[in-house]
Amino acid sequence: MRLRIKEHPILNFEEEKKVIHFTFNNLPVTGYEGDTIASALHALGIKKLSESSHWKRPRGFYCAIGNCSSCSMIVDGEPNVRTCITLLKEGMDVRVQTNKGEIHDK
Amino acid sequence: MINKDLVIIGGGPAGLCAAKMAAEAGQSCLLIDRNRTLGGQLIKQTHMFFGSEKQFAKTRGIDIANKLVEDVRKHPDLIEIWDDATVVGLYQDKVITVLKNELYIKVQSKAVIISTGASEKVLAFENNDLPGIYGAGAVQTLMNVYGVKPGSRIVMVGSGNIGLIVSYQLMQAGVRVLSIIEASPKIGGYKVHASKIRRLGIDIVTSCTIKKAIGTEAVEKIVTVKLDEKWNEVPGSEKEYEVDAVCIAVGLTPLTNLQSMIGSEMKYISELGGLVPVIYPNHETSIENIFSCGDASGIEEASSAIVEGYITGLLASKKLGNVHPRYDELMDEYNTQLNNLRNGPFGDKILNGLKKQGA
Ligand SMILES: Cc1cc2nc3c(=O)[nH]c(=O)nc-3n(C[C@H](O)[C@H](O)[C@H](O)COP(=O)(O)OP(=O)(O)OC[C@H]3O[C@@H](n4cnc5c(N)ncnc54)[C@H](O)[C@@H]3O)c2cc1C
Numbered sequence: 001m002r003l004r005i006k007e008h009p010i011l012n013f014e015e016e017k018k019v020i021h022f023t024f025n026n027l028p029v030t031g032y033e034g035d036t037i038a039s040a041l042h043a044l045g046i047k048k049l050s051e052s053s054h055w056k057r058p059r060g061f062y063c064a065i066g067n068c069s070s071c072s073m074i075v076d077g078e079p080n081v082r083t084c085i086t087l088l089k090e091g092m093d094v095r096v097q098t099n100k101g102e103i104h105d106k
Numbered sequence: 107m108i109n110k111d112l113v114i115i116g117g118g119p120a121g122l123c124a125a126k127m128a129a130e131a132g133q134s135c136l137l138i139d140r141n142r143t144l145g146g147q148l149i150k151q152t153h154m155f156f157g158s159e160k161q162f163a164k165t166r167g168i169d170i171a172n173k174l175v176e177d178v179r180k181h182p183d184l185i186e187i188w189d190d191a192t193v194v195g196l197y198q199d200k201v202i203t204v205l206k207n208e209l210y211i212k213v214q215s216k217a218v219i220i221s222t223g224a225s226e227k228v229l230a231f232e233n234n235d236l237p238g239i240y241g242a243g244a245v246q247t248l249m250n251v252y253g254v255k256p257g258s259r260i261v262m263v264g265s266g267n268i269g270l271i272v273s274y275q276l277m278q279a280g281v282r283v284l285s286i287i288e289a290s291p292k293i294g295g296y297k298v299h300a301s302k303i304r305r306l307g308i309d310i311v312t313s314c315t316i317k318k319a320i321g322t323e324a325v326e327k328i329v330t331v332k333l334d335e336k337w338n339e340v341p342g343s344e345k346e347y348e349v350d351a352v353c354i355a356v357g358l359t360p361l362t363n364l365q366s367m368i369g370s371e372m373k374y375i376s377e378l379g380g381l382v383p384v385i386y387p388n389h390e391t392s393i394e395n396i397f398s399c400g401d402a403s404g405i406e407e408a409s410s411a412i413v414e415g416y417i418t419g420l421l422a423s424k425k426l427g428n429v430h431p432r433y434d435e436l437m438d439e440y441n442t443q444l445n446n447l448r449n450g451p452f453g454d455k456i457l458n459g460l461k462k463q464g465a
């Protein structure tokens with residue numbers, strides 16, 4: 001949880017939030033209620049979310065508001081989920097996406 | 107198919123204010139925003155706003171958002187709100203398709219106000235696609251909405267107001283801003299913001315740009331380089347920074363996918379941030395009953411987005427037959443406010459752009 005803001009002069013992040021359990025590439029990890037998948041991963045120091053489909057270059061998020069699709073991952077078997085705007089839910093299975101994503105992946 | 111007379115796409119300051127005026131005029135409307143929280147850019151702004159008292163200057167952006175949302179929620183009978191709903195299509199017969207709860211919904215409208223705001227520009231340099239290189243808006247969303255730091259050592263690219271303000275917000279969140287670099291010889295933003303930053307000990311390096319990023323899974327280092335008067339790289343002036351994040355704040359461009367999709371006439375106007383719809387005197391685009399306001403029709407500020415929103419709300423309701431009881435008085439008042447705002451420090455540039463944008 002090294003990237004969580006603990007003290008802030010204006011905003012209040014101190015309130016205890018519910019812990020949400022999920023898996024990242026099969027690894028059990030946690031985030032907080034109210035997180036998006038991307039913010040929870042980022043807080044854990046996980047920045048690479050996908051690979052570019054052709055050159056397999058690492059990709060993280062860029063806009064964080066659903067504009068650019070740079071944060072696409074496979075979530076519960078569904079590819080091309082924009083994880084920067086998708087709320088984290090208990091038990092989610094989140095994976096790095098390394099291809100364009102196939103409909104029948106689901 | 108759902109029928110709605112007036113649909114407002116985007117619930118930032120522009121859209122919220124348009125909805126408020128429509129309701130006051132007795133015009134019902136549907137306000138759609140893809141975010142879970144209404145307020146647009148404002149929900150990430152922890153700083154006190156600049157501008158005029160009339161548009162909430164000296165109030166924090168988040169508090170302005172709350173105030174505007176409260177105004178809209180006062181009219182539950184006239185303003186229907188769909189949040190977490192993305193408009194994905196806008197067609198010539200004024201049918202709007204919306205993605206909500208994984209369902210496609212079709213809405214037949216009579217008039218539409220497009221107030222979708224802006225998206226961030228990107229910058230070309232070697233390895234600019236490495237994870238850890240984020241737009242300024244993303245950095246703000248991550249910090250101020252989710253309470254997560256983008257990294258611990260960061261370099262800011264761009265010294266406009268956004269670059270300066272976000273640098274300040276980064277420091278508030280406990281992130282070390284190593285340096286702000288700016289390609290032009292002059293700092294882009296207001297002097298007050300720049301001085302505040304300098305007092306915190308952050309260096310602002312002008313005539314300097316980012317040459318490349320280095321890293322395997324994410325950014326680990328960047329190389330900057332100085333630029334001469336002709337914007338050519340100065341050999342030997344490279345400097346390396348060890349970073350775990352880079353923030354790109356090189357400006358915004360109007361989000362005009364919907365205006366383009368419906369085929370309204372567009373123009374490239376650099377003063378307004380890029381491709382914008384041509385705007386007719388009553389704030390319509392070249393297509394009748396398709397209105398556009400706020401950053402979505404030219405990058406300005408929240409203060410002008412608010413006033414443009416009010417004006418567009420008044421005009422659109424009038425067009426649909428609902429005239430605000432104080433229509434003339436309010437139109438005068440808001441037009442005066444807009445003129446005053448555009449007399450500010452960046453006003454000339456905006457006025458120049460608007461001259462080109464008018465039909
Ligand atoms: C760091 C920073 C500091 C700033 N400081 C100031 C300041 O001090 N003073 C000032 O006056 N201004 C300031 N601004 C500028 C101000 O925030 C913007 O000009 C203003 O928010 C524009 O309002 P808008 O309503 O046009 O767009 P936005 O606020 O961008 O709102 C657009 C809305 O549309 C929604 N949307 C977009 N596309 C769709 C779609 N397809 N379907 C559904 N919804 C959609 C978005 O979710 C968003 O809520 C600042 C901006 C930034 C980034």
Ligand code: FES
Pocket residue numbers: 060061062063064065066067068069070071072082083084085
């Ligand atoms: S980061 Fe741009 S869509 Fe998610």
